[in-house]
Amino acid sequence: MSSESTNEFRPLNIAILTVSDTRGLEQDTSGQYLEDSAVEAGHKLVTRRILPDDVYLIRAIMSQWIADPEVHVVIITGGTGFHERDSTPEAVSALFDKAIEGFGEEFRRLSAEEIGSSTIQSRAFGGLANHTVIFCLPGSTNACRTGWEGILKSQLDSRHQPCNFTALTLRKPANEAFPRLQQVIGSRATK
Secondary structure, X not given: OOOOOOOOOOOOEEEEEEEOOOOOHHHOHHHHHHHHHHHHOOOEEXXXXXXXXXXXXXXXXXXXXXXXXXXXXEEEEOOOOOOOOOOHHHHHHHHOOEEOHHHHHHHHXXXXXXXXXXXHHOOOEEEEEOOEEEEEEXXXXXXXXXXXXXXXXXXXXXXXXXXXXXXXXXXXXXXXXXXXXXXXXXXXXXX
C-alpha cells in the first residue's frame, strides 16, 4: 500500500509534459485535458510544457521536476508508442527509484475495453522518483481520459481507500540545493 487515506482532500502540485514533435499549445488537446481535469479535481498545476520526442530533453526537464520540492506529480502524455521517435519510456524509466508496475497493467486493461487488442501497443507506465509519482500516458486525448478517469483521479485523491499516492508525495523532502539549481539552469516555465 502506498499511503494511508484521509477524510480530508489534500491537493497536490502537478506538472504536465506533452511529448510531441508536431504539437504546439493550440493542438495539445491531451495536455489541456489533463490540466483541466487536475485543476477541476482540486489540484494545482505548477507547470505545463511541450517538448519534442528527444530522450535527453525529456530527461533534463524530468530531472528538474523530480528535484523540485514543489512538484509532487508528473503526468506525461505522448511518446509511449512504437514509432521510431517514441522514446518516453527509455527517457523516463531510467530516472525511477521504483516502477509502478500496476499502472501500465491497469491502463492496458481499461484501454482494451475501448480499443481491443490494439492496447498491446501502449507502453503506458508509471514510477516513483524522490517522492514524485510519474505517470506516462499515450498521446491521444481518449487515452488520457481513460488514464485520468480510470486510475489517476482516484490514486491522486487522499480520500481514496484503501490506498493512494498522496501521503507519499507530500513527504517529498526539501532540497536546499534546488534554488541554486534554478539560478544556474533557469526557473520553471509555464506553458
